[in-house]
Amino acid sequence: MTSQRQFTTALIDPGRPVPQGLVSPRGTPDAKRFAVYRNNVHVSLVEAVAARFPVTRQLVGEEFFTGMARVYVGENKPQSPVMLHYGDSFPDFVAGFPPASTVPYLADVARLEAAWSDAYNAADHATLQVAELGAVPPQLLAEVILQLAPPTRFLRSRFPVGTIWSAHQARPVVIPAVKGGECVLLTRPAADVRVTVIPSADLAFLEFVQQGKSLSEAAEAVLTSFPDFDPGAALVGLAGLGAFAVSQAGASK
Amino acid sequence: MSFDRLPARPGLGLKPQHYAQIIADKPELGFFEVHAENYMGEGGPPHRYLGAICEHYPLSLHGVGLSIGGQNALDQEHLQRLRRLVDQYRPESFSEHLAWSSHDEGYFNDLLPVPYTSETLHRVANHVDQVQQVLGRRMLLENPSTYVLFAESTIDEVDFLDAIVRRTGCGLLLDVNNVMVSAVNHRLDPHAYIDRFPIEHVGEIHLAGYDETTDEAGERLLIDAHGSRVRPDVFALYRHTIARTGALPTLIEWDNNVPGFDVLMDEVRLVDDVLAGTAEQRLAS
Known part of the structure; x- marks a missing residue:
């Protein structure tokens, strides 16, 4: 046998x-x-x-x-x-x-691609619209705890991986002359995955939100490392990219 | 839209690169088939497209990873995933393979062969029973393509499938390309295989292209490759099959080196001609 x-x-x-x-x-x-x-x-x-x-x-x-x-x-x-x-x-x-x-940047490009397919297959969920944030009274906004939308992924690289990845989405591939690291955000604001290079401070803000900090706590934490950080602009920008989920907790506050 | 069964017409495997074109053009087709495992992500574009395509076409859900022929117990988690897909999309057909693909080391992403003995018959029948119970419906079991024989086998493949049908009440998916591949590889007569096949239980037919190489003795060895047009000898065997069964839902499988949609539709027209021929014969008689 x-x-x-x-x-x-x-x-x-x-x-x-x-x-x-x-x-x-x-x-x-x-x-x-x-x-x-x-x-x-x-x-x-x-x-x-x-x-x-x-x-x-x-x-x-x-x-x-x-x-x-x-x-x-x-x-x-x-x-x-x-x-x-x-x-x-x-x-x-x-x-x-x-x-x-x-x-040297190969592994980070692979990380971006793994994150891309995770974002592509992640659960469907309504994303928080900028207008909904605007509807929250300013005095309450600081205490809001946001959740990331299920497809939201981000990564920080010592290399310009967002630029490298984007350059390979078109033919012929033309890689612009960029140096230095990039922070990359992957979201699914509507039907398809969107890849965006975001400021390092915005990525730090997302990390704190992901840890469950309220918007004011997250903003303060970012400001200790990035004194020029503008929490309002970052929040509107990230929400516009579909980074956050509509959450019951956020809506009820 | 709801359909009660796959129509006796040609169908195609659904590929992501064709999603947008299918939704825009609504090609004349009897049904689409998907590999269940490709739709086990939680959400996103695959589900959105499949949902939209199911509005217009009957769906055949075809599992490739359940390992029904496995020595180990069925993966209950995977069975539940299948159940959720069946509940979500209400496919007109669910089919799986007489093969195994998982063992302790993991999942091998290939359909591996099963010896045909009273012991394996008992095990496969139990697994088919479990699948039908959990999914709450009859499944179709597909005949395999194989490259080796088991010295221990004591039951002929057609008899084995027939016995599974009698024990479980399942139906069969007759893959005519698999019949040709196995028959050539094991020096059997493919027509005799079809003539003995319990056709009254066949719910669907598969057609695909094979590749060809040689074994150690330098003799023909066919590979079930799904990467080309259906070969002429398989098409002839398909005509022979349909002459015996009458029109049946018939899928063109093309999973590797997937061509443009127009090439797939050329294959569909060839199948259509065979099925239309049966209808004419029936009207004439």
């Missing part, structure tokens, strides 16, 4: 022989036949990673990317039949993959 354990052990280790009991119509083991399964698994998983990280792939080219993804796939099998989350750990893998170190 050929157990599924024997099958999978040979499936993930090409060095192993064909499991006993698997035969061709001639009644003998046939490595090329079993290799079809190995190849299907490997190729389909590499393709799943490639589909989620298209800009990362463009940055290093197909051959390099496939080689890197093959190593990743060899070490990381999906833990669920829902493949939408496969590759969550790929950005960290890229960061620790020595041959990729010549492209």
Whole structure:
């Protein structure tokens, strides 16, 4: 009897022989036949990673990317039949993959792409409109605790990853000459995911809101590091991008 | 719009790159089929588009990850995800594979083969029972494409499927390309397979393109690739099938190197001609 354990052990280790009991119509083991399964698994998983990280792939080219993804796939099998989350750990893998170190921003671009697909598949939820904020009496606004909309993701990078990513959304790819780090916000204000480079202070503000701080607490916390921070402008700007959810708590206050 | 079943017409697999065109053009098609696992995200554009497309077309929900042929117990969490999708979209058909894809190490994203013995028959029948119970509906079980045989198998594949149907009351999804792939790979007669198949239980047909290589003995080995047009010999086998079954809902599967929508519609017209031919024959007789 050929157990599924024997099958999978040979499936993930090409060095192993064909499991006993698997035969061709001639009644003998046939490595090329079993290799079809190995190849299907490997190729389909590499393709799943490639589909989620298209800009990362463009940055290093197909051959390099496939080689890197093959190593990743060899070490990381999906833990669920829902493949939408496969590759969550790929950005960290890229960061620790020595041959990729010549492209120092690669892992952060991969982080942005992982966040993009998370935002794309996140739950539908009404986003807080700027007009709704305007309707809150100013004396109460300070105490409001906002929640982030389910698709809202953000990341901080030492590299201009928002600019690099955006440049790859058009053809031909023209990367503007930018230097320095960028903070990137991903939202889904209406139908589709929106990627926006935001000021570092705005990202800090979002982090404090995410921790459950009220608007005044979050603003004060940001102002200690960014004295020029304008909480009102940031709030309107971020709400306009669809960063916040309509929450019962906020509405009732 | 609500439909009570898939119509006996051609259908296509729904691909994200075609969402907008389908909504704009409303092509003449019997139904769309989606892989259930691609719609297990919580929200966003995939659900918005699928919802809009379901307004105009019957839906076939086709699972690829339930691992019905697995030695382990069914993944109850996954079964509940399927149930939520079924409740949300009320598809006209739900189908899954006679195969396994998960084991302790994880999910392999491929349909792996099952030996045909009284033990596996019992296990698969139990799993199909569970699926039908949780989903509250009859499912279709699809015949596999395989590249190896199990020395331990004691039951013929058609007999195995027939026994599952009798034990569980499920229906069958007859993948004609899989029949050709397995028949060539295992030196069997594909027409004889179709002629023995319990056609009265077939709720849907799948067609796809195969690739070709050779095994260690240098003999033809077909690969179920879903990346090209339906090959002429599979189309001939499809005509043979339809002559026996009458018109049935027929899906063109094209999952890799997906072409433009017009190429898919060319394939649809070929299927339409076969199905229309059956209708004419019936009128004439």
